[in-house]
Amino acid sequence: MSNFLTAIPVFNEVRHVGRVLREVLKYASDVLAVDDGSWDGTDAVLRQYPQVVTVRHPRNRGYGASLRTAFRFAIEHGYGVLVTLDCDGQHEPQRIPDFVQACSGDVDIVSGSRYLARFSGDGTPPPDRRRINQVITGELNRRLGLQLTDAFCGFKAYRVSALTKLELTDDGYAMPLELWVQAVYHGLRIVELPVPLIYLDEERSFGGSLDNADVRLAVYREVLEKSLRRVGMCRPEEACSSSALDSPNNRPS
Helix, strand or coil, X not given: CCCEEEEEXXXXXXXXXXXXXXXXXXXCCCEEEEECCCCCCHHHHHCCCCCCEEEECCCCCCHHXXXXXXXXXXXXXXXXXXXXXXCCCCCXXXXXXXXXXXXXXXXXXXXXXXXXXXXXCCCCCCHHHHHHHHHHHHHHHHHHCCCCCCCCCCCEEEEHHHHCCCCCCCCCXXXXXXXXXXXXXXXXCEXXXXXXXXXXXXCCCCCHHHHCHHHHHHHHHHHHHHHHHHCCCCCCCCCCCCHHHHCHHHCCC
């Protein structure tokens, strides 16, 4: 499919954004950067790439807000497929055509997975990130009947017509949980595509209290529960963030 947009959420990525854009432009002609209020010189680097459309948030709003801006842009400009990848160098732009190709037929969301297959040179994620990913992925699978292996990979492709069905509100890193709930609610077809496990900056910050793993997990659980209740997939008296999250089957080995 030639009618696809590649979008990159960007916040204070002056070290990576130039290299990432150079690589992305080898595999995508229509590229959108969503600058989420960067203040480290990222905007100056973006200006060096006039072939890249840049939408700038006047202030930092969050990862989820940046993705929603990309979704809205793709819908308003009539693209068929939207590919998203992060700007920290952990996603390989040469795989963009694979995501576009996989987002065909009756597939609505192609989600990268760093745990579906092993690649030569795979890294090791920080233990708390892997643990939280396993816990939340297990909960999503149990609650929604999914078979995900990686709930949080930002390398994805979406059928843009499917995005019009979603009503996403979370501005932060928990937005993917809201996305999974609504995708299942609307009957969207989801597949995973294996990607390498690359960690270039293990000390990368989520920002503020989210750098505390326990706080981050609690926020994710809260957003998941709220999202389930919003679409009527969780009874008000039921605790979606149940003790099943802490069962041995959901703990890292």
